[in-house]
Amino acid sequence: MDNRSHREGESMSDPLETLTRQLRGLRLPVTTELALQDALNTWLTDSGLPFQREVRMGPKDRIDFMVSETIGIEVKTRYPRRKIYRQLERYCEGDRLSGLILVTGTYLGLPTEIHGVPVFLVSLGRSAL
Numbered sequence: 001m002d003n004r005s006h007r008e009g010e011s012m013s014d015p016l017e018t019l020t021r022q023l024r025g026l027r028l029p030v031t032t033e034l035a036l037q038d039a040l041n042t043w044l045t046d047s048g049l050p051f052q053r054e055v056r057m058g059p060k061d062r063i064d065f066m067v068s069e070t071i072g073i074e075v076k077t078r079y080p081r082r083k084i085y086r087q088l089e090r091y092c093e094g095d096r097l098s099g100l101i102l103v104t105g106t107y108l109g110l111p112t113e114i115h116g117v118p119v120f121l122v123s124l125g126r127s128a129l
């Protein structure tokens with residue numbers, strides 16, 4: 001199920017939901033993953049939110065951004081859906097994340113949670129056209 005529409009009508013009061021709403025309002029490039037990451041890095045810097053880039057989540061995994069120490073943001077432009085989901089599953093194992101946001105140009109239906117971690121989708125397909 002695509003939780004983007006499921007949650008749009010809900011109150012955006014917690015930091016994860018507020019950040020998701022803000023990201024959905026941005027026009028970000030989807031030409032390459034690096035261009036998207038750089039644009040998001042600039043926006044996060046300008047917003048004043050505390051964040052780290054390329055945070056190690058496991059022996060082979062690094063999440064693109066960690067905001068306020070516990071909100072993960074993963075960026076994918078063109079990547080197989082199954083591999084994206086498996087990567088998100090690995091990130092949600094353990095107790096490091098309070099929430100996860102996937103920013104992507106690839107349409108992907110997501111559950112509302114993975115391993116108990118709330119997951120939000122920011123789809124750039126329409127906004128980047």
